[in-house]
Amino acid sequence: MLIELKNVSHIYADDFQGTEALKNINLKIRDHEFIGLVGHTGSGKSTLVQLLNGLIKPSSGSVIIDGVNITEEKTGLLGIRRKIGLVFQYPEHQLFEETVFGDVAFGPRNLGLSEEEVEVRVRESLELVGLDYEEFKDRSPFNLSGGQQRKVAIAGVLAMKPEVLILDEPSAGLDPQGRQQLISLLEYLYNKKGMTIILVSHRMEEIAHLANRVIVMSEGEIIFDDNPAKVFSEVERIRELGLDLPEITEILWRLNRKGLKVRTDIFSLAEAVEEISRELRGSEIC
């Protein structure tokens, strides 16, 4: 499924200063990409994400999903929302049903699926996020821990079987273990389920580790759109934009400036350790 944005600009109707939240964005997202979307607060990331799922319509330009121009008046958005799942920031704030089952089943039931099919989907989605179906299905979502609530909310989106999954800061507020579980889930959905994933995150190490394409936004525009190694080699520019580098990149980059000629396009700890020790053995001076 191809997602295409053509000359998209957006000004929020209630913004009397007329600030363009998005300025003439052109973008193509293809099947089975893992996109990391980064930018300072207010850079336009969230606006972009809401356009992709038809939650808002752009002031000008068109959004074409799977050949259908969703910016045209008559286009039904239900089909789009089925194909493109959006996990909002703090999605657990939107849990509302009395049981975990009811919450995850809400979307599939709205699709008019049979109760048997709904149950299959709820079971599958809960297992995907690592919650045991029998143990959790009858519990109240409000008595779960924050991390478990987050999982239930994500399961609710997965139960719609979207082709594209968009997640806005899904690891915010999770403990290190919860974060690790989420990263494993995203890897699984991408590698085994073949989903297209768009991840919005301030955690550059997550982005560098997971994404094969990084889009950097600032003031409503796309500043970089390339693979992680290329994007994170733009050290000065990334800093100017008020963003962090992945910590490993930061370390390698500083070592490099001090004269230890290590590569800086490495994003895994094991490889970075290998590179530093190799280089240290090679040169006595640093």
Next chain:
Amino acid sequence: MALIELRGVDFSYNEMEAPALKNINLTVEAGEFVSIIGGNGSGKSTLAKLLNVLLVPSAGEVIIDGMNTADEENWLKIRQKIGMVFQNPDNQLVATRVEDDVAFGPENLGIPSPEIRKRVDKALEAVGMERFKDYPPHNLSGGQKQRVAIAGIIAMEPECIVLDEPTAMLDPQGRKEVMETIHFLNKEKGITIIHITHFMEETVGADRIIVMNQGSIHKTGSPLEIFREIDDLKKLGLDVPLVVEMAHELRKKGIKIPDILSINELVDSLCS
């Protein structure tokens, strides 16, 4: 006398479920900067809420500056001494102008107006937000909102501020602003800080780290002591700052690196 003392504290939200805290013994001296880490559900937030009497222990005692939180007569005084800052800045701001928001607490204490004026100015200056005093809070960034929330607490002139994941909802810039602010308040204003976080790298500047696990204090120690035990922390579902782990892995390769906690220290030790 310690500022905060917990003796054999248990706490249960619900008799049917496992207690949230079990036999907590803890002392915090005035002027300390203490970070608390632990997985979701380890009891960190419950512990925080016991300190300014949002909760009262099911067993044991919480003593704040000599006052027992079990005694209702002490509650107001304790809440003046111990201020709390929560995760979501939007839930903590009530007024339409920044300075009104900061004045809200002292006004409720019945403090005379000229004194409030002084306190508000001082508090906004302490968090670096004096230029924004006439702004509507909703126009501020997350980090700025959180600093205003902290100013509202400072205006009450507390001896201690308890912050429960104050940076969880912020971007990197906002996180940095908040961390710099609370270190400034600790060093320059002598305010005791109790800081709960999931960001391990935020704890390296603390005097002491408390590691919580399943309602108990697993261990306490300096950042160097705590992060030396990488495997132990990982078993609890926690982590160490990446730079500490990198140094650990480099040592395994035979590279001599002293104890380090920051990128600067690592880079200096490798390039000297």
